[in-house]
Amino acid sequence: MHNRLFDKVWERHLVASPDGEPPLLYIDLHLVHEVTSPQAFEGLELAGRRVRRPELTVATMDHDVPTLNPDGPITDPLAAEQMARLRKNCEAHGITLYPLGSAEQGVVHVIGPQLGLTQPGMTVVCGDSHTSTHGAFGALAFGIGTTEVEHVLATQTLRQAKPAAMAVTVDGELPPGVSAKDLVLAIIAEIGTHGGTGHVIEYRGAAISSLDMAGRMTVCNMSIEAGARAGMIAPDDVTFAFLEGRTHSPKGTDWERALDDWRSLVTEEGAAFDREVRIDAATLRPVVTWGTNPAQSVTIDDAVPDPASFATDAEQRAAQRALDYMGLMPGTAMRDIAVDTVFIGSCTNGRLADLRAAAAVLRDRKVSPGVRAIVVPGSARVKVDAEAEGLDEVFRSAGFEWRSAGCSMCLGMNGDILAPQERSASTSNRNFEGRQGPGGRTHLVSPAMAAATAVAGRFAAPSDLEGAR
């Protein structure tokens, strides 16, 4: 089987396939951030090695940057030390860095595509599991650990056993009010948290093709939450239109040559996959998670499930444990669950299109009294672009805090966290125990749902709001 998008990208990056060793794969782009790289650079230096291809390595600061007063002194000494280390390492090895304060700084998976660094058919890695985001361009992109970061820095290659290939085909059209986030949460619920383990998922079908690049990135971003090594979508005219004219996109005759090549990056008719899943888009509704992993979700019309309704003893215990942690009773309608905080941002939903979707709901409305609402643009450029459209005013007038770019409350490293037992509606990607702060209770939703929930004070779809438009 060498006729699938995944095979085509895999095979063009094979450097060597030695007997008894996993194949050696060339890496076209290595994205680096402050949290998972310091030990890798240290290891490199202890071994007396250099970065092989600094020009294929791009760094930014995102995981623990402050989103309030980012131009001021960094008050967290440990975060300051990590950022200083990254700066020093990039200077020592000649790596381009977009530091805090730079016009191109931002969440690593937002800035790669924004700069045109992520292109069809490439291999992209980063010491971050949400690297799967870049698969939206028909790239093979996956997260790696720090030892592998060091390996890529030293050799520009990675040893990888070839994963299996899964097709997730989404037929039909998404109903109004159902977004890419709802779609991917529904996919994860269908596959399960480790249904994708050992696989690269190719998302296919009419509902996928009709997504814009932001939506495709949202879908590929959460592939890891189904355990998949990567997610991919074949590049098409939507992809090419997004890329044309970006800083690092090919220009002139190179653009034409690249386009010719990129158009060949499709799965051939009739190709077989190791596993196939089909979903009918027309059946989907806006989704809210109720538990402590991203597969534990229901639609906004549903209620918190009864653990007894699960098939196996292990699933029942896992559901009960999740409900205990989340402070929820079986049978409670999702629309009756009140939230304390709403977070809009992250590599999943921190792009301009996401902010537009939320702002469209918030225009001329107010955040419910007592709800803390925060919007954190995915990059400094997203922030500037949103401000140019007046979105910041929409958010501020509604009662949202308008912050600066970073990972922020998605993982709560920078001090943007939930208090114990505080409940959030979050556009991020993980509702794990304590993910947004020790004891915090996270419900994953789309940007439009987050905005409607902020207004209602409890989980709501935009169509639930008074004067729904």
Added chain:
Amino acid sequence: MRAVTRVEGPAVVIDRPNIDTDQIIPAAWLKRVERTGFGPGLFGAWRGDPDFVLNQPGADLAKVLIAGPNFGCGSSREHAVWALQDFGFDAVVAPSFADIFRGNSIGAGLVTAQADESAVAAIGSALAANPSATVLVDVVDRTVAVPAAGLTFPFALPDYARWRLLEGLDDIGITLRHADAIAGFEQRRPIWLPSSRPQVRAVT
């Protein structure tokens, strides 16, 4: 990386599925710039519960962790592996592991022994009956045993991972034996691929 041929010692059981790396090492610990010192943060939130298994007498001597399926899911943080090792674990036995966690473990010398769900359950039962029983994880034979209970089960571990663990090899060193192949590949890369530096192009 040091070589690991077998791991033998007391074990603890955390019978939960989907133990994610945020639980193994909470994000607050990721600000460290070292590879060591993560042991006190291992299962940080759960350690607050006095009944948690790692708070029981003797848990600090454990060498093997027995866990539920999809162990190590979520974040790619290798700090999760370092935390397990720093606490004293040399092997984890589970019905399945998340891909990135498994790759990180092998790279750092932590044995991930993927055994059948029924085998993991039987080991768990044996340890419930005799909490101080020794568990033996043999990388050479790819077996996990509880000798006191007369139990031995096979576990899955790819050949290459097994070889790396047994030899204690440095991956970068192995890869650099293919330096010529890497350099040759680089000559063939399409010219339009992005680079952070302006490209110097040959006039053709």
